[in-house]
Amino acid sequence: MEGIVYLYVFMLAAFTGYEVISRVPVILHTPLMSGSNFIHGVVLVGGMVTLGHAETGTQMLLGFVAVVLGAANAAGGYVVTERMLGMFKAGNRKGGA
Amino acid sequence: MTGQWFIHAAYLAVAVVFIFGLKAMASPGTARKGIVWAGYAMIAAVIVTFFWPGMQNRWLIVLGILLGGVVAWRSGKKVAMTEMPQMVAIYNGMGGGAAAAIAAVEFARGEMHGPAMLVMAVLGALIGAVAFSGSCVAWAKLAGKMKRAYRFPNQRTLNIVLGIIVGWLGLGIIVDGSPWAIAIVLFFVVALVLGVVLTAPIGGADMPVVISLLNAFTGLAVGFEGYVLQIPALIVAGIVVGASGTLLTHLMAKAMNRPIRNVLFTPLTGEAQEDAQAIEGRMQETTALDAAATMRYAAKVIVVPGYGMAVAGAQHKVWEMSQLLEEAGVSVSFAIHPVAGRMPGHMNVLLAEAGVPYDKIFDLEEINNDFAQADVALVIGANDVVNPIARTDKASPIYGMPILNVDQARNVVVVKRGQGTGYSGVENALFYKDNCRMLYGSAQEAIADVIQHVKSMEG
Numbered sequence: 223m224e225g226i227v228y229l230y231v232f233m234l235a236a237f238t239g240y241e242v243i244s245r246v247p248v249i250l251h252t253p254l255m256s257g258s259n260f261i262h263g264v265v266l267v268g269g270m271v272t273l274g275h276a277e278t279g280t281q282m283l284l285g286f287v288a289v290v291l292g293a294a295n296a297a298g299g300y301v302v303t304e305r306m307l308g309m310f311k312a313g314n315r316k317g318g319a
Numbered sequence: 320m321t322g323q324w325f326i327h328a329a330y331l332a333v334a335v336v337f338i339f340g341l342k343a344m345a346s347p348g349t350a351r352k353g354i355v356w357a358g359y360a361m362i363a364a365v366i367v368t369f370f371w372p373g374m375q376n377r378w379l380i381v382l383g384i385l386l387g388g389v390v391a392w393r394s395g396k397k398v399a400m401t402e403m404p405q406m407v408a409i410y411n412g413m414g415g416g417a418a419a420a421i422a423a424v425e426f427a428r429g430e431m432h433g434p435a436m437l438v439m440a441v442l443g444a445l446i447g448a449v450a451f452s453g454s455c456v457a458w459a460k461l462a463g464k465m466k467r468a469y470r471f472p473n474q475r476t477l478n479i480v481l482g483i484i485v486g487w488l489g490l491g492i493i494v495d496g497s498p499w500a501i502a503i504v505l506f507f508v509v510a511l512v513l514g515v516v517l518t519a520p521i522g523g524a525d526m527p528v529v530i531s532l533l534n535a536f537t538g539l540a541v542g543f544e545g546y547v548l549q550i551p552a553l554i555v556a557g558i559v560v561g562a563s564g565t566l567l568t569h570l571m572a573k574a575m576n577r578p579i580r581n582v583l584f585t586p587l588t589g590e591a592q593e594d595a596q597a598i599e600g601r602m603q604e605t606t607a608l609d610a611a612a613t614m615r616y617a618a619k620v621i622v623v624p625g626y627g628m629a630v631a632g633a634q635h636k637v638w639e640m641s642q643l644l645e646e647a648g649v650s651v652s653f654a655i656h657p658v659a660g661r662m663p664g665h666m667n668v669l670l671a672e673a674g675v676p677y678d679k680i681f682d683l684e685e686i687n688n689d690f691a692q693a694d695v696a697l698v699i700g701a702n703d704v705v706n707p708i709a710r711t712d713k714a715s716p717i718y719g720m721p722i723l724n725v726d727q728a729r730n731v732v733v734v735k736r737g738q739g740t741g742y743s744g745v746e747n748a749l750f751y752k753d754n755c756r757m758l759y760g761s762a763q764e765a766i767a768d769v770i771q772h773v774k775s776m777e778g
Contacts, residue, residue: 225435235555239562246345252664256407257344258560261337265417265541267368268548272424274374281424286383288420293387295414300358301395302406307351309671
């Protein structure tokens, strides 16, 4: 039963992703790709849990790799996105909203 | 669950903030807030995870976070805006690699029960590994470390054979449950090779679509590993990115008139040229002085910037020139093709960096009818996206791609380094038109010259 519940989570998340992005102006496509790149950096949490429960040397090594890569994904994704979005400033016509 | 409830409540909050953050990023005014919220959510998720029951190796975790985080943070701060696409590619690849590594640990542990969990683990591992090696290739191409598109003999057969091998190995892992270590290693090796083989033949012009697709892949891989680890926040964040990334990929491919299948399996080449229409006329050169005069005494100028301008670092000069022209009473706007630069919206970022307010910047649909009323269209370092052949010549590989109707302006000035063709290798019919003048030279110097001449015309 629990497995089916997770499949519902999959389905609803997929619809959410589609809806959230469907009304994005073209000018934000690159920052948005970068921003979603940052969000899947949450894989870092998975890497932490994996390394935190590693038992053998191999598991520890692979878990460590996962943490390093996940942290790089999250940190790099954040910096790049934030830099890009920091550059957008409004002119007079449309205002800042 | 006892004692864990607060961790899971925190993860739920994190997932909600991620979704709101993504939504905020959908509008220019709130976009920056969106990423900052998501950033705090990520920090919260990391801190909470330290309290997960039975966590060991805490110092190793801290070390790993610092190592990966600091290196990526510093490289992300340093990188120039023009090199942004390859940075996104490489960070994305790291996320895919992390998902694959998590799956590898789960295989090694061999405690997964139930076919659903094994299927998810194998799929996540496969997609993550392909995203990792594919992103590395995409990075190498965009960073100019791998100039050519490598075609393997019997490319299509090779793809299929590798796909079958990796599928068979994956199925073996699912059926067996606790397979030999050698089978797991082989599975990952073949998956990594598949990522390389799939991306290596793809030309630079199609890279934006590929990066976007790999981004969606990584999202899916993260979602699947979230299922294996039973962390719903990972499922939600991963699948949201997978779905939105797929939509974004589709939008990009549509803008380029390159169905995703074609991008992956039939790379653009100049070969289709043989029965293409011959172009008549000849290219006519102009000087910076003439170009300056044409624009200074025009009523309406539309600037069409391309990646060539960004590479030359000329966007600041172009904006300086635009301001001069505006002071002289000329209306100046910027027309951006959906795939100008290396990714959709990349050119907007580059112009924003130079200080151009975004209400002067227009999309293809918004501005395409205005070219007929424009006195001058100034094309700087753009090529394929203004080629009228895309409208007329069915034999051309770029036929059907939406283009900016620059040729309808009264005068066209093209700033270009030399007489070469664009990324697709297709001759540009625009350059041979009667109303088109070529201004040769690097964008930086050419525009600087134009600025000097415009200044000398004041008063």
